[in-house]
Amino acid sequence: MNYSFEYIDIILLAMIAGFIFLRLRGILGKRTGFEGKAPGQFQEVLKKIEKIQVKKDNENFDVRAQNEFLKGAKIAYETIITDFSDNDNKIVASKPLLNKEIFDQFNKALKERSDRGHYAEITFIGINSAKIKEHKKIGKLLNVTVDFIAEIITCIKDKDKKIISGDPEKIKKIYDTWVFSRDTTSGDPNWKLVNILT
Numbered sequence: 001m002n003y004s005f006e007y008i009d010i011i012l013l014a015m016i017a018g019f020i021f022l023r024l025r026g027i028l029g030k031r032t033g034f035e036g037k038a039p040g041q042f043q044e045v046l047k048k049i050e051k052i053q054v055k056k057d058n059e060n061f062d063v064r065a066q067n068e069f070l071k072g073a074k075i076a077y078e079t080i081i082t083d084f085s086d087n088d089n090k091i092v093a094s095k096p097l098l099n100k101e102i103f104d105q106f107n108k109a110l111k112e113r114s115d116r117g118h119y120a121e122i123t124f125i126g127i128n129s130a131k132i133k134e135h136k137k138i139g140k141l142l143n144v145t146v147d148f149i150a151e152i153i154t155c156i157k158d159k160d161k162k163i164i165s166g167d168p169e170k171i172k173k174i175y176d177t178w179v180f181s182r183d184t185t186s187g188d189p190n191w192k193l194v195n196i197l198t
Contacts, residue, residue, distance in 0.1 A: 061135055061142065070130050072191065073146050073180060078124050080193065081152065084110070085122035099181070099192045117159045125151035125171055133177065140185045143194070148176040 061069075080094040084106075091098070091106055098106065113119065133145040151173050155166030166172075179195035182188075 061144075066132055066135070069144060069191075070132065070146070073144075073178075074127050074130050076180070076191070076193065077127065077130070077146075077148055077150070077176075077178070081150070082122055082124050085120050085154075096190065097193055099194045102193050102196070113156075118156050118164055120154060120156050121168060123153040125153065128173070137184070140183055141181050142184050143179055143181045144191075145177060145179045145197070148174075148178065150174050150176070 076094075076097045080097060083091055083094040090110065091103065094106075095103060128149040128151060129147075130149075131147050133147050135142065135144040137143075151171050153168060153171055155168045156164040158164055177197040178193055179197065180191045181194040182191045
């Protein structure tokens with residue numbers, strides 16, 4: 001009898017762990033990098049659960065939903081910032097997190113840097129704070145504005161590794177206000193960066 005209770009406990013814990021995994025996965029969509037393919041039947045179940053969850057979150061962007069959003073927003077922020085440290089001056093990791101306009105702006109900046117023969121070295125120290133400034137629905141889009149305070153070490157070097165700007169030994173505090181957006185009518189759980197406010 002005790003064994004059956006233990007099995008029930010294990011099953012319940014597995015279900016809870018699976019639910020938490022799906023919630024985190026749906027915050028800002030997939031993280032970049034290689035991802036193995038789940039069996040077809042399991043993939044279909046994931047898609048159905050994600051669509052239900054997206055609809056629920058957009059109907060009521062409450063405190064819990066906001067906290068979960070911020071967890072994903074922090075990951076997105078670090079991914080996008082550090083993507084600018086690549087020596088090849090190409091956007092790779094953060095591409096799924098950017099809308100077309102922001103992606104084009106970033107690409108243009110990286111191309112100009114590459115044409116000068118420069119590249120950036122960025123060490124991401126951490127995020128001091130991330131707070132939702134506002135969230136509002138415009139038509140079918142849900143926009144969330146986030147204030148970030150973070151610390152990084154950054155410098156720009158030329159092809160001979162001579163420092164052009166910045167300091168590789170100094171921690172710099174940065175203040176950013178970013179706007180993320182998602183289509184509430186879409187089954188796609190991905191949020192995208194759509195604006196950087198100054």
